[in-house]
Amino acid sequence: MPAKEKQSIAIKAAEPAYLPQLTLDCIVLGFHQDQLRVLLLRWKGTQEWSLPGGPIQQSESVNAAAYRILKERTGLDQIYLQQFQVFGDLVRYNLPEIKTKLQHLINPELWYNRAVSIGYYALVEYSKVNPTPDLFTDECQWWEIKEIPNLLFDHNQIVEAALQALRQQINWQPIGLNLLPEQFTMPELQRLYEAILNRPLDPRNFHRKILSLNILERFPERRKGGAFKSPYLYRFNQEKYEAVLQEGNLSFL
Amino acid sequence: MPAKEKQSIAIKAAEPAYLPQLTLDCIVLGFHQDQLRVLLLRWKGTQEWSLPGGPIQQSESVNAAAYRILKERTGLDQIYLQQFQVFGDLVRYNLPEIKTKLQHLINPELWYNRAVSIGYYALVEYSKVNPTPDLFTDECQWWEIKEIPNLLFDHNQIVEAALQALRQQINWQPIGLNLLPEQFTMPELQRLYEAILNRPLDPRNFHRKILSLNILERFPERRKGGAFKSPYLYRFNQEKYEAVLQEGNLSFL
Structure with a gap:
């Protein structure tokens, strides 16, 4: 048996409870003080940040895994969740670099050579979230979209792809129910749209069009x-x- | 080691070249004689039909796998392909029934207990397709959407989900470049839209709106x-x- 194959079997034996080579990444978006924000995790003993996510249990559906992860990181049960893209490139990030950066937390031999990730975005009410780190992380914190640092893995690209998908979605679906408090003003709703689109909108046109819905x-x-x-x-x-x-x-x- | 775990390792060893428990399903749509049609495969020695698809090689990206499968089934290289949904439910279909139906082709012990499928739809020009069966199938054939038989796995639901995604897409993106011949009449274009939406459209409105694009x-x-x-x-x-x-x-x- 080739060495590579032996290794992959060893990894499988070590993680029999999860679907191999498949993960989820969750972009949890909130809106606060006129800014779109995303929930990030800081890995233990490092200054390295990444998105919430993780593997899928053999005993749960892919959607259930996404809801579980979001519940664990935010405390929220009823979340608007949208599967938006699969990230399946052969080389998604510099794996040797990741192995080195996180070797104090994860045995480098336990990494798969490759994993496919299913991206979800979640729209949540900022004030209701209780940010909670996971087993590998020290801190879970909101970041303004504009100030996101260099993230581990390909997570900067995943955030960008999620925002693009959201921008497409607001062309044909309403947005706001999950991002704004129950009561809001027209300017507040407009600023949410502007934050997602990353450009100013004409107030009179916005008012007219949004009411027409x-x-x-x-x-x-x-x-x-x-x-x-x-x-x-x-x-x-x-x-x-x-x-x-x-x-x-x-x-x- | 529990028996179940042993078995899953045996399966992994048997298919080391593919991502485990992950597959693709492709809904190849063509338009001919005013009807939307989908490409289906008939399994060897049976009257059982399913969608084209298959596993992803460790050495190819997920998108590359989709293009490879479409090339193999249609002969086409330049295909409009849209990833539209991941099918990740715990129980997607009656696996014991599938194992029995296909046991003359696939050793029942080689099935994973569960697989996640990534759905793609492809829009192709009907006349350019050369339908070609795969290793497990005898026949590759166009079926009118309205006349699709009961398919293996959860493929009827996957076709329905693809059509829903396509109906959403035509709300904000044009369609037709890949489905119609190079030259077409306005009624032909309208009939394509009507076939996708499954409802009649007013010719004058359609004419005006499509020209406005x-x-x-x-x-x-x-x-x-x-x-x-x-x-x-x-x-x-x-x-x-x-x-x-x-x-x-x-x-x-």
Whole structure:
């Protein structure tokens, strides 16, 4: 038996409870103080950060694994989760470098030569998240999208791909129900869209188009606070929101 | 070592060249005589049909595996391919039944207890495809979507999921460049959209909206044939088509 094959069997024997060579990566996005933020983990005894994720148990579905990981890292049960891309390139990152950086935590011989990762993004309400590190990490923390450091593995590319997928999605599906507090103002909703698209939008056009989706309910009174022109408060009509989410909001045809 | 673990190692040793417990399934769609069609394979010595697909070599990327499989089944190199969903449920189909049905072809002990499948759809020009069976199959044939038989595995659900993904995609991306011959009439293009959406569209609205995308070029002369009102011929402007494909054709914002 070739040495390489022996090694891979040894690894399989060491991790019989997980699907081999397959992992999940989760981009958990929150919105706070007008900034889009992502949840990152710092590996024990290092200044190296990466996305939450991990392998899939033989006894759980792929989606269940994603919900489990998100529950473990955020404390949240009901999360909006979107599978968006499989990362299956032959060489996704510099494996020898990773083995060296993390050898105090993971026996270098236990790494597969290659793994395929399934990417999920999750949209969560920032204030409800309780960031929690995992077995390999010391810290779990929100980072502003604009300030993300160099991440381990190919995780910078995965974040970028998730944002691109999200930008496509908002072309035909509403967004906000999971990212904003229950009540919000029109400018707050606009700033969420601007943060995702990474460009300014015209307020009047935004107002008109978002109302035309018919998914918002306006409260009769303006936000309290005594300012000269306090904005109205809105909330999503969950039923209509879900319906538009199903159908797509932009029926070209 | 538990018996189950021993068995899984035996399987790994038997297929060391492939990623374990991971497969691809390809929904190859063509359009012919106003009908959307899908390429199916009939397993040797049976009347059982399934989608083209297979495992991923350790030495190829996931996307390369999809292109390889499509090349093998269709003869085509340049294929529009879209990864659309991962099928990762714990129990995706009745495995004991599959083992029995295919035991004359595959040793029942060689099946993994579970596999995750990555779904791709491919849009191809019907007339250019040379349907070719694989090692396990006798026949590779086009089937009208409406007449697909009961397929092996969870492949009926996978076809349905691919069609749903395609229906979402045509809300914000153009379609047709890979499904129609180079020259086509407006009614032909409309019938393609109707076949995908599975519902009739108003011709005048369709005409107006599709022209507004600015991706079509009209030939100066009408189709020959002497009919009273021969339709104009169109083709896609590849450059503009690609641009709209990148940006999305329906900028809500």
